[in-house]
Amino acid sequence: MRRPAMRRPAMRRPAMRRPAMRRPAMRRPALHVGAKVALAVAAAAMCVAGTIGVLVHRTTAADQLATARSGLDQELLSAAGARTDGRRSDARLDPPDLPGPVARAVRDDVRVTYLQEGGKEPVLWAATRISDRKVLAIRRTYAPEEKSLATLDRTLFATGAGVTVLVSLAGLVLGVRMGRRATAAAHTAERIADGDLDARVRPRGHDEIARLAASVDTMADALGARLEAERRVTADIAHELRTPVAGMSAAVGLLPPGRASDLVAGSVQKLRGLVEDVLEVARLDSHAAAVETEEREVSAMTRRAVAGLDDVSVKVAADAVVATDPRRVERILANLAANALRHGAPPVEMEVDGPVVRVRDHGPGFPPELLSVLHTSGPQRFRTGSPTGGTGLGLTIATGQARLLGARLTFRNRPEGGAETELWLPTD
Template sequence: MTSSLRWKIALTTTAVCCAVAAVLGVLVHNEVAEEIVGQVRKDASRDLEHAVAHYTYGTTHGDVNSAVDPPGLPEALRRLVARGETGSMVGERTGKPVMWAAGPADGKALAVWLPYGATRDRLREVDTAILASAALAAGVVALAGLFLAGRISRRLTTTAAVARRISAGDLDARVGYPAAGPEERFRLHDEVRDVAVALDSMAASLQERLEAEKRFTADVAHDLRTPLAGSLAAASLLPEGRPKEMINDRLKALHRLTEDLLEISRLDAGAERADLTEVELGRAVRRIVAATGLPVSVTVARDAVVLTDRRRLDRILANLLVNADKHGGPPVEVSVDGPVVVVRDHGPGYPPGLIERGPQRFRTGDPGRGRGHGLGLTIVAGQAAVLKIGLRFANAPGGGAVTTLHLPGELPPAGS
């Protein structure tokens, strides 16, 4: 893109220079030609006056080329003289260019002529000089345009690369162009630097907000963990009955939420590291489905052995299955085809915002997908990033949410 911009700027400046050079060249050519040719016409008119004077008094002269109705006189000039007028024009005589001047004399055309070859050669030299100057100017401007456009292009390339790094999650990336100081206020305005400074400012502000959100999430989760443990222990001492069941149910839900928040805080901090081991994907999926106790059908088209973290893979698939059962609609289906695992339900599907931007904590999107804190899919996305699993959220053409996992590290079959 930037190289295209560089060439566009260079070509535009060159085209403008060529257009200006062409206009100036035409103006200079016209001015010079009018002056040079005008001088020759003036000389021809003077010689014609001498010739008319000599013709009137019947005398002869040897310093002027003149004749009455000479051969080679242009027809246009003959017609002009026939109307009683005097004029001049460029023509030829004996195959050589001359400047003709003619006037009426006793009903005939009295004409004089001057050599015009040297004048024509001079005009050509002037045109050659104009073209050479225009070509030189266009070349210099093109090189200058390429140089200046290259500088702009490199700075824009750097800014775009930093923007891509920020969008990919590297919030420490900065362009690093210094902001304009007070001493530079009288200089030309630098829009590229303004864009870079604005990008750095936006990244810094975004980083501060996200860091504050991460700290808040971690602090809340840690502060809740200790009193929750005490509350669970105290609830276990209550007498059996419906009140105890309700309290334990709510405390367990709050405990799960706290653990989810702690897990998200660790993922945000980049503290999670994968413990890779060989896993038979088909068997692992069946085991995870059985552990959830949910009515889910499993289809293994082609089994595969992958190098992944068994615990994190369990967490990802369990969250997807619970999310499909809670927010989707039956039947829930899981298929395994090599290193690709697809989880599908037949409910209302994912909301458009989740498909476009990915899962966001404390946002469940479409109310039709039920209630929740939006943490399950957020954990799925975070753990998938740790394992470098390709994750895609979509909706099936016939309805229902579809989540596709593409696991890396597929190992060749044994004995191959």
């Protein structure tokens, strides 16, 4: 179908960058980077604080016990000397409550210190033999040392908990900053994938996240340069072809009537339409197209769009008046209907439901691989679902026009068979 001649608009509206297809939403991670870093730092701080606490506890306990044993042993020696001199002391001979391990150890003529636990309070013993049958022993409570050790444990726990909280907060702040920078880079990459090639991260710092952000910006620059080069080449080729195609169209009129001239005329007409389509795609890519907004009924635009097409019916379930560019809406609907006739099967049904227009055919539907592409990146140029191939610019132009108007196109296969495309026109 030939593209109608374009007239220069009296009013221009900036082209919208809204994509024709909504990209699948990324799943939000179960735990943000900031929380992960905070948990990792908290776990490390707890391990360090716990290890230091255990070491300090054991070292202090060993030093306290060694000091207490040394002191009690000195008291035992003093008590033994006092007994030899006939002086009184706190030591006792053969005390009945002497622990069994102490009684067995002193048989080898050694002085023994022993910490007895398990009763109401711990007791520290010191004992030695002063004759073949007599054992001199002295004892004292070990409760003060135990209380001092318990106080130390509480101090270590409080200090470790406080340090862990402070370090965790510092890790959370660091993680939140890292997460925000990484999220900004991810959002910018998504905007670039959606077609906003002007989006940039603008990295700060010299760490790995800054390097990632710089790589995203470099990728956007390279992608933009390649797309611009492709657009220019496409536009230049199309412009160069317009003159010879126009000459061919004029020459066809000079051919004598017949089947051969009809075939040549049809081929030239298709070539001319392809050149015009390529130029339209180049204009859409360069965002040089203008929009003329008018208030029109959706049903009227739909009927005008398919007025010259056979096997296409229009059904109005509910009409609506929208402010849009009617020429571009009609171009979208005409391309969708022609695409349904070419790659689907008649009859093609167009249903107007307020600001929504549905185009249905009775063919085999979109191939799965093409439908997957339509749902992710949108239509690709020169790619169709037809087994015989095709230029595949109809859906590309339709999606470009829809993006320019702020409209939305969706593609799916109907459960009973056939393909269905919906055009959602903006109502604001």
